[in-house]
Amino acid sequence: xxxxxxxxxxxxxxxxxxxxxxxxxxxxxxxxxxxxxxxxxxxxxxxxxxxxxxxxxxxxxxxxxxxxxxxxxxxxxxxxxxxxxxxxxxxxxxxxxxxxxxxxxxxxxxxxxxxxxxxxxxxxxxxxxxxxxxxxxxxxx
Amino acid sequence: xxxxxxxxxxxxxxxxxxxxxxxxxxxxxxxxxxxxxxxxxxxxxxxxxxxxxxxxxxxxxxxxxxxxxxxxxxxxxxxxxxxxxxxxxxxxxxxxxxxxxxxxxxxxxxxxxxxxxxxxxxxxxxxxxxxxxxxxxxxxxxxxxxxxxxxxxxxxxxxxxxxxxxxxxxxx
Numbered sequence: 001x002x003x004x005x006x007x008x009x010x011x012x013x014x015x016x017x018x019x020x021x022x023x024x025x026x027x028x029x030x031x032x033x034x035x036x037x038x039x040x041x042x043x044x045x046x047x048x049x050x051x052x053x054x055x056x057x058x059x060x061x062x063x064x065x066x067x068x069x070x071x072x073x074x075x076x077x078x079x080x081x082x083x084x085x086x087x088x089x090x091x092x093x094x095x096x097x098x099x100x101x102x103x104x105x106x107x108x109x110x111x112x113x114x115x116x117x118x119x120x121x122x123x124x125x126x127x128x129x130x131x132x133x134x135x136x137x138x139x140x141x
Numbered sequence: 142x143x144x145x146x147x148x149x150x151x152x153x154x155x156x157x158x159x160x161x162x163x164x165x166x167x168x169x170x171x172x173x174x175x176x177x178x179x180x181x182x183x184x185x186x187x188x189x190x191x192x193x194x195x196x197x198x199x200x201x202x203x204x205x206x207x208x209x210x211x212x213x214x215x216x217x218x219x220x221x222x223x224x225x226x227x228x229x230x231x232x233x234x235x236x237x238x239x240x241x242x243x244x245x246x247x248x249x250x251x252x253x254x255x256x257x258x259x260x261x262x263x264x265x266x267x268x269x270x271x272x273x274x275x276x277x278x279x280x281x282x283x284x285x286x287x288x289x290x291x292x293x294x295x296x297x298x299x300x301x302x303x304x305x306x307x308x309x310x311x312x313x
Contacts, residue, residue: 016163018197023209034305091166104160
């Protein structure tokens with residue numbers, strides 16, 4: 001039988017990426033909700049009524065990242081006239097040039113090619129690896 | 142000399158460590174530096190699986206500051222009294238809830254001085270809260286001497302992408 005021990009994921013890495021996904025989904029949800037509130041399109045109370053939920057549940061959902069079910073995300077987005085576009089990306093396929101805050105850029109890969117854009121920050125070559133993660137984008141309908 | 146130069150000196154001296162996103166290809170929109178104790182907490186492996194999980198979550202939560210396009214007041218909060226300019230980053234789940242305290246050296250540049258378990262801090266005017274805020278101020282002085290942290294209550298002047306909301310408490 002093939003020895004797969006080298007492919008085992010570290011417990012901390014799994015926890016990190018799980019939380020990272022929760023945080024990214026939460027940030028996308030709360031940003032969209034903030035935009036809709038600013039436009040006067042919706043309130044927490046409206047969201048509660050549309051979804052048939054207690055307002056306190058909506059407050060909990062929008063207060064901190066959590067392990068949302070996909071069905072819950074779908075319902076919240078639908079109530080705001082949106083849905084989630086899912087795109088999977090291998091780390092290795094991520095664009096090699098990325099934006100970095102100027103105070104941080106110098107600590108990336110020393111062999112990185114760095115181009116300074118005054119007033120906006122720095123573009124750096126970023127490290128890559130061979131696994132994949134999910135990137136999400138939320139698109140109002 | 143700018144405080145940015147002092148930050149880089151402290152990095153070279155091994156007193157501060159830049160928190161770079163662990164996920165490959167992530168774009169650090171903001172900068173966070175952590176003190177050695179916090180760095181060791183994030184870098185040391187532990188036998189306890191629950192502690193390993195919690196530290197993995199903590200790292201991901203801290204990286205929200207570094208790379209999330211938006212920041213909200215449930216995540217970043219200016220502690221009372223606002224004149225002390227001590228902020229907390231909340232890593233709430235799973236239990237135990239953790240508070241990472243620190244100050245802004247500049248716009249989008251956060252210096253995380255230390256952390257505390259929320260359950261040990263009590264009410265917002267408790268002696269324990271005062272103590273951790275004093276610790277933040279003391280660690281800042283050790284690192285930056287006469288340089289003051291940014292003292293602003295307008296979060297949008299300090300944090301790119303800050304969402305509207307209440308980022309600090311005022312005495313009623």
